[in-house]
Amino acid sequence: MSDFSGLLSEAATLGRDIIGHRGYAIAYGSQTAGIGSPTSDLDLLYVLSGDITREAKQRLAMDVVDLHRRNGLRIDNEVAHEVKLTAARDEVAAAVMLTPFTGPDRVTIQIPAVKPTAA
Secondary structure, three states: OOOHHHHHHHHHHHHHHHHOOOEEEEEEOHHHHOOOOOOOOOEEEEEEOOOOOHHHHHHHHHHHHHHHHHOOOOOOOOOOHHHHOEEEHHHHHHHHOOOOEEOOOOOEEOOOOOOOOOO
């Protein structure tokens, strides 16, 4: 496994190759908090100012999976990488401001606060 700063550098390079200078990358989760195991996955989000093609999303997903394999990290497949790896800047801004989601029928959907448990 690579050191954490090496992983971040590789992840940034992947994003730069796909999204250029139109966005930025965020690393989050147990690796960034320093509480993950040596094989914990690296949680990444590439934030874009513009749109990205389906093909570019697929390429980025394959590159991120390859990054994990090369570094002996587990791969989290609960949500497809093509879906979870990218977000638009306005989506991130809305999430940070805790703006409620709007469903397809224009009804506001508010998710209740998550309450931590001992588990």
